[in-house]
Amino acid sequence: MDPYELATRNTVEVVTDEELRALIDRPVRRVYTGYEPSGEIHLGHMVTVNKLMDLQQAGFEVTVLIADLHAFLNRKGTMEEIRETAEYNRLCFEGLGLRGANYVLGSDVQLTAEYELAVLELSQAITLNRAKRSMDEVGRQMDNPTVSQMVYPIMQMVDIATLGVDAAVGGIDQRKIHMLAREHLPSIGYPAPVCIHTPIINGLDGKKMSSSAGNVISVADSEEEIKKKMKKAFCPPEVENNPVLEILRYHVFPRADAVAIRRPEKFGGDREFAAYEDLERAYAAGEIHPLDLKTAAADHLIDILAPVHDYVCSR
Ligand SMILES: Nc1ncnc2c1ncn2[C@@H]1O[C@H](COP(=O)(O)OP(=O)(O)OP(=O)(O)O)[C@@H](O)[C@H]1O
Numbered sequence: 304m305d306p307y308e309l310a311t312r313n314t315v316e317v318v319t320d321e322e323l324r325a326l327i328d329r330p331v332r333r334v335y336t337g338y339e340p341s342g343e344i345h346l347g348h349m350v351t352v353n354k355l356m357d358l359q360q361a362g363f364e365v366t367v368l369i370a371d372l373h374a375f376l377n378r379k380g381t382m383e384e385i386r387e388t389a390e391y392n393r394l395c396f397e398g399l400g401l402r403g404a405n406y407v408l409g410s411d412v413q414l415t416a417e418y419e420l421a422v423l424e425l426s427q428a429i430t431l432n433r434a435k436r437s438m439d440e441v442g443r444q445m446d447n448p449t450v451s452q453m454v455y456p457i458m459q460m461v462d463i464a465t466l467g468v469d470a471a472v473g474g475i476d477q478r479k480i481h482m483l484a485r486e487h488l489p490s491i492g493y494p495a496p497v498c499i500h501t502p503i504i505n506g507l508d509g510k511k512m513s514s515s516a517g518n519v520i521s522v523a524d525s526e527e528e529i530k531k532k533m534k535k536a537f538c539p540p541e542v543e544n545n546p547v548l549e550i551l552r553y554h555v556f557p558r559a560d561a562v563a564i565r566r567p568e569k570f571g572g573d574r575e576f577a578a579y580e581d582l583e584r585a586y587a588a589g590e591i592h593p594l595d596l597k598t599a600a601a602d603h604l605i606d607i608l609a610p611v612h613d614y615v616c617s618r
């Protein structure tokens with residue numbers, strides 16, 4: 304697959320397409336994603352991990368920022384609790400196949416005088432209103448935001464300059480922070496980053512996949528857990544809001560040449576699909592039963608996640 308196709312497949316938005324094309328032509332290109340340490344790395348986080356792996360294959364140098372201070376500012380726990388999960392998260396990302404990336408712990412690079420000055424300079428140019436709005440989909444308990452949650456997006460902007468990256472990958476929920484970065488980083492002498500946004504996927508109950516909602520498949524889940532969870536997954540006959548189809552689209556097809564639906568002759572026999580779109584069409588036309596779809600998704604997920612489970616457990 305050519306580098307542009309790798310960079311853009313399964314994205315919802317690239318800002319801007321023209322800048323991405325120009326970046327791909329450069330000999331050295333750097334991209335990053337930041338993650339607040341989380342007790343459970345799930346298939347939602349994995350959408351961005353997949354994109355980083357696509358970009359690695361497209362010749363980008365990849366940095367993964369484990370944003371411990373950001374999690375602290377966002378009221379996710381004490382610094383000690385957060386640091387413990389940081390190391391676990393790195394293992395999950397490596398287990399998923401994101402090796403050879405540059406892993407950086409936020410607090411290792413964010414406590415210098417230079418970083419602080421950049422934060423202060425930008426904080427003078429950004430209104431409270433814009434900072435707050437940029438946190439709408441990122442912040443915890445935003446009905447009662449703290450000052451730390453206003454510092455958060457500004458630090459995320461300075462991370463881009465500090466890590467020296469040309470592009471930022473994130474779920475579409477990062478969009479407002481990224482737009483602030485594009486607007487304001489040039490004022491501190493740093494070029495606007497290319498922003499690559501991936502979709503937010505649904506959890507097994509059909510609502511946004513999120514650790515706090517308990518509707519996730521964790522990348523470290525065992526075979527039994529995956530089977531049990533997939534059996535109960537919401538799988539409507541339609542293609543919209545269908546978490547099982549989303550798993551196939553964003554996690555299985557990018558890793559498999561083809562997906563087989565296995566079933567006895569009396570139920571139509573086996574079917575094989577080389578492209579997600581073909582499978583979606585057949586499902587929408589009622590040619591595949593939800594139970595068979597779930598079984599195929601579960602079997603592939605088990606194969607994809609088994610190395611993560613082994614890698615994490617062996618350390
Ligand atoms: N359901 C999802 N689909 C795609 N990407 C997601 C999903 N959930 C989270 N992400 C990505 O992972 C990053 C971390 O998100 P976040 O910390 O909110 O995860 P979470 O599981 O919702 O955590 P919590 O429920 O504890 O707040 C987000 O920036 C987002 O881009």
Ligand SMILES: N[C@@H](Cc1ccc(O)cc1)C(=O)O
Nearest residue numbers: 337338339370373441459462
């Ligand atoms: N804002 C990201 C985490 C993050 C933190 C710092 C960054 O530089 C980048 C990303 C999230 O919602 O999880």
